Amino acid sequence: MAEIRVLxxxxxxxIAAGEVVERPASVAKELLENAIDAGATQITLSVTRGGIAQLQIVDNGSGIEAEYIDKAFIRHATSKIASAEDLSHIHTLGFRGEALASIASVAKVEV
Incomplete structure (x- = not known):
């Protein structure tokens, strides 16, 4: 029998990043959803070499306060839910707090 081990x-x-980041298009999708959830009315997506060399999103959404930037890149850190009860009242495109952490684990990220 095979040994079971904790990774x-x-x-x-x-592995978690692979669930979110399958290819540059999935990164763009996650970041665009974040911009929309932040109330952006103007979003610019710039791509170099199909998103492999660079993928940049610029928007006019409410964004993240500077003091929370580091926390935003921790897995399961989110401003959209605080408890299990909130799961039945989600009105956003994303809420799990995995996108930024997953993207940062496989890419060079600048904010």
Whole structure:
């Protein structure tokens, strides 16, 4: 019988990233959804080499306060829900708090 083991954090994060980041288009989708959820009315997507060299989103949404930038990149950190009860009242495109952490685990990210 095969041994069951708990994966190390890095490997687990790469697997989680694979669920969110299948290709550059999925990164663009996640970031565009974040911009829409932040109330953006203007969004510009710039792509170089199909998103492999660079993928940039600029928007006029409410964004993230500077003091929360680091926290925004921690897995399951989100401003959209606080408890399990909130799950039945979600009115946003994303809420799990995995996108930024997953993207940052497989890409160079600048905010």
């Amino acid at each position: 190390d954090k890095h490997t687990a994060e790469l």
